[in-house]
Amino acid sequence: QSVLTQPPSVSGAPGQRVTISCTGSSSNIGAGYAVHWYQHLPGTAPKVLIYGNNNRPSGVPDRFSGSKSGTSASLAITGLQAEDEADYYCQSYDSSLSGSLFGGGTKLTVL
């Protein structure tokens, strides 16, 4: 079964750096397909933070960065702020599904 695995939760104090991992397999991240990251606040539309592994859309602060290696990817957030408290999802293409796949999501708590 094709899955992207994320930790259910991460936390950090204001100003700190946190990372969220996204582990896939040879049919998605490991096959070289790009990883994208979204921020989702309940009751709102998800927002793309990182596309194509490490690209930020216009308007996304440079506190957010993405990386990819092998079958995994990571989202890093530096200078943590209270407004960063949200759910974060990774997404990639999967050749077994011939379609897209989301990670299970990670809830970020700012202490």
Next chain:
Amino acid sequence: EVQLVQPRAEVKKPGESLKISCKASGYSFSTYYIAWVRQMPGKGLEWMGIISPGDSDTRYSPSFQGQVTMSADESSSTAYLQWSSLKASDTAIYFCARNLAVAGTPSYYFDYWGQGTLVTVSS
């Protein structure tokens, strides 16, 4: 300005049919695929499938194949998601999103999203 507008909520009974909409504006509707994404209560995002408004090319996630039908109307720049017989387990928020391809690959991401339609199925 690109916008995807969805009705906020629909309430239906089990066994009823439903068609929800996603009206696009601010770009050439036929040029980009539209995706549908489900979020069940307290759960994460699930990719349901995509449709190309230009030629109605449609691809469903295996989890949703045969359960829903995607369609699009170019004349009104609107995409649709429909059910013929709803179940209580269809209760969820359904988002539409515009697909943007990653050049040279079959991969894509979702650059604009609707606000989501909360579908409640209850007797």
